[in-house]
Amino acid sequence: xxxxxxxxxxxxxxxxxxxxxxxxxxxxxxxxxxxxxxxxxxxxxxxxxxxxxxxxxxxxxxxxxxxxxxxxxxxxxxxxxxxxxxxxxxxxxxxxxxxxxxxxxxxxxxxxxxxxxxxxxxxxxxxxxxxxxxxxxxxxxxxxxxxxxxxxxxxxxxxxxxxxxxxxxxxxxxxxxxxxxxxxxxxxxxxxxxxxxxxxxxxxxxxxxxxxxxxxxxxxxxxxxxxxxxxxxxxxxxxxxxx
Amino acid sequence: xxxxxxxxxxxxxxxxxxxxxxxxxxxxxxxxxxxxxxxxxxxxxxxxxxxxxxxxxxxxxxxxxxxxxxxxxxxxxxxxxxxxxxxxxx
Numbered sequence: 001x002x003x004x005x006x007x008x009x010x011x012x013x014x015x016x017x018x019x020x021x022x023x024x025x026x027x028x029x030x031x032x033x034x035x036x037x038x039x040x041x042x043x044x045x046x047x048x049x050x051x052x053x054x055x056x057x058x059x060x061x062x063x064x065x066x067x068x069x070x071x072x073x074x075x076x077x078x079x080x081x082x083x084x085x086x087x088x089x090x091x092x093x094x095x096x097x098x099x100x101x102x103x104x105x106x107x108x109x110x111x112x113x114x115x116x117x118x119x120x121x122x123x124x125x126x127x128x129x130x131x132x133x134x135x136x137x138x139x140x141x142x143x144x145x146x147x148x149x150x151x152x153x154x155x156x157x158x159x160x161x162x163x164x165x166x167x168x169x170x171x172x173x174x175x176x177x178x179x180x181x182x183x184x185x186x187x188x189x190x191x192x193x194x195x196x197x198x199x200x201x202x203x204x205x206x207x208x209x210x211x212x213x214x215x216x217x218x219x220x221x222x223x224x225x226x227x228x229x230x231x232x233x234x235x236x237x238x239x240x241x242x243x
Numbered sequence: 244x245x246x247x248x249x250x251x252x253x254x255x256x257x258x259x260x261x262x263x264x265x266x267x268x269x270x271x272x273x274x275x276x277x278x279x280x281x282x283x284x285x286x287x288x289x290x291x292x293x294x295x296x297x298x299x300x301x302x303x304x305x306x307x308x309x310x311x312x313x314x315x316x317x318x319x320x321x322x323x324x325x326x327x328x329x330x331x332x333x
Contacts (some may be wrong), residue, residue, distance in 0.1 A: 003251065039272045062271040064261070068254035075251060092271040094261040099251060123265060130260045131252050 001208045003071055003081045004201075005100035007124075010116035011087025014106040014142035016042045017175055019084045023047070024184040025194050027054040030079035030208060036060040037067050037096055038086040050182035064091040071099045079208045089119075098127045102206045103137040104165075109144070109153035118160045136204070140197070141168040143175075167197040277321060304329060 006015035036044040039062045047058035061067045074081045085093035097103050103124050107117040121137050128135040139162050144150050157164050174190035185191050201207045298305045304327050314320040
């Protein structure tokens with residue numbers, strides 16, 4: 001139903017983290033499929049080794065042609081398709097942006113992050129014009145600290161007239177732990193920020209309408225082996241996983 | 244002016260739009276150079292004859308018969324080795 005792509009041409013801004021956060025927050029409510037278009041496979045590896053929540057399907061595909069078909073196919077059956085892209089300008093990310101109903105652009109406070117976020121927003125606008133459809137885009141500030149640097153980054157985003165979410169993710173240990181534990185905390189600042197992010201995405205209608213989601217169908221979702229796209233057994237958390 | 248399309252593009256349309264809008268972007272992953280090399284095996288004449296019979300029946304080369312069997316058995320055979328690349332006379 002809804003295709004939400006995480007994209008920016010800058011690496012390390014939190015695209016995979018946002019996918020992980022949304023998977024943990026939404027998998028219990030709807031049929032979520034994540035497509036890992038980043039060749040480093042961080043999201044699919046996390047789903048196979050660390051994720052502990054309700055069933056999800058995560059498939060790794062970095063080839064733009066196969067990705068385009070996979071997005072179209074999964075959009076037919078899933079309530080939400082999340083696409084995680086690689087942190088540099090590449091064809092698969094461009095196809096994922098073109099196929100998206102909305103694009104989320106995570107950015108840190110650095111100059112390169114803001115510059116690449118702006119480029120990504122402008123590219124999405126160009127893709128939307130070429131496709132003759134609306135592809136709404138929002139910058140999501142990530143790893144935010146209460147510093148003058150963060151305030152400056154916010155000012156830069158505003159000056160560049162980049163559309164931005166009010167929600168943001170702080171520089172919290174809980175988000176770092178998520179990459180090992182596969183779990184979001186139930187309470188605390190991280191939980192509050194995730195709830196605010198989900199609420200804002202719902203308000204923007206970037207997430208599917210809960211009333212249209214058929215919960216009975218969710219039993220058909222399986223947890224997939226990420227590298228082979230086949231059904232795989234749940235693997236134990238890797239060595240060093242936080243418990 | 245054409246009215247804006249609201250529907251999500253098909254895979255083919257999405258690929259075309261991406262190619263048209265950002266043609267200079269590189270592929271996400273580039274295949275590494277995979278140069279051809281040789282593998283020689285000593286086999287009994289009977290085995291080679293059997294391979295040749297199967298290849299003739301299936302319209303494949305002996306190499307293709309071996310490559311397809313290995314692929315079926317889970318060996319990561321490169322796509323180029325699955326094809327008939329016998330040089331043709333002009």
